[in-house]
Amino acid sequence: MPELPEVETTVSGLRSVLQGATLTRVEPRRADLRFPIPVDLRQRMTGATVTGLSRRAKYGLIETDRGDMMIFHLGMSGRWRIDPAEIGAHDHLLLETGSGHLLSLNDPRRFGSLDLVRSDAWQGYAPFTRMGPEPLGPDFDAAYLAKVLDGKATSIKAALLDQRIVAGLGNIYVCEALNMAGIAPTRAAGRISKPRLGLLVEAIRTVLSAAIVAGGSTLRDYARPDGELGYFSNQWRVYGREGQICPCGGTVQRRVDGGRSTFHCPKCQK
DNA sequence: ATCGGAGCCTGTGTGC
DNA sequence: TGCACACAGGCTCCGA
Structure with missing residues (x-):
């Protein structure tokens, strides 16, 4: 997959369009990637404002003003596209912002994942609970x-x-x-x-x-x-x-x- | 407990 | 051109 630097780059790119943006449209285009996509993702994210974007290991974290956090993993072939020319079979999630940008989570091999947790409980998200320290952080020596x-x-x-x-x-x-x-x-x-x-x-x-x-x-x-x-x-x-x-x-x-x-x-x- | 290998999917490049 | 096959950045589960 995109490894840590690619996820970091991706989150930075997303931040430039999503930070502070209101999501006017949230459209999952299939029920699952590697795992099922939460059925209430559309309802919980539509109309929300993005308050922050960050990264943990190879996961991207998108927080909203509703106390939710959308967590994505790009697997082997995942990437986000900003204002793509056209939408294809592998565009699995579409986001539209109040300023008119369209974002697509594209993942042909579908080894990635998309989940939604409460922001105050994100550290309890199963993949994170047994994860080691960040290699760029102070605990790794x-x-x-x-x-x-x-x-x-x-x-x-x-x-x-x-x-x-x-x-x-x-x-x-x-x-x-x-x-x-x-x-x-x-x-x-x-x-x-x-x-x-x-x-x-x-x-x-x-x-x-x-x-x-x-x-x-x-x-x-x-x-x-x-x-x-x-x-x-x-x-x-x-x-x-x-x-x-x-x-x-x-x-x-x-x-x-x-x-x-x-x-x-x-x-x-x- | 630890380790190596299989499997999940699809797309692309190679060699016949 | 067509086809089969190897290979691709991750992660988890299985059996040894």
Whole structure:
């Protein structure tokens, strides 16, 4: 899916049109994505004013003056389109604002989700209850990682993809951060020294921040809400670059585990 | 308890 | 051109 930087970019784009806007039309166009869409979403959101937009891990949060919070997840192929030229089969939710903007939540593969909770209870939303800290937040540091990874036999790559450990990383940024930190993706998570975990934390922060600044990465089915493309894919060190040269001079290799591609450089990642 | 793998969907690119 | 197949950013459940 769009990972953390893409969701951050999406929320920023949505904020420019939705902050303070009144929703004059709220139209779910199917009953479910990955999960059922609340049947009362249209009724509760129509006529409401958007008071705030934010992000938790890979989820976008849209609050209204009625005390409701709409929570969306983009899955693998989800994106928001602002004032799209035409509405197609994969536009699953339409929002119209008082100022005349039309927004569409578009998700061909429907791995995304759309939900509605009370704002004061959002932290109790099931996906959030067991989620780890934000990688860009103050609670994510080497000491924390050392504690939660202690004794873990699973690979560091699998551990970083586990949202209970740290929330918001996906395949692309895990590959990138491990390369930047010089850590092999197959290394046992519990067998990395604390100084190296410190390097890893910094690498994760650096790669996520750079991606947010660049507006997210571009993949076949991802675009920013305003339709522009993100440019971070130009900065990938290893992801999608099998056979090409790593910044260290080594050759990027691709392997598949669990049906998922891993890109790494055997020369500088140990 | 922990781990690897399958499955959910659709679209696109590749090779025959 | 047509077709089959591999592959894609996430997440959850299942069985070993």
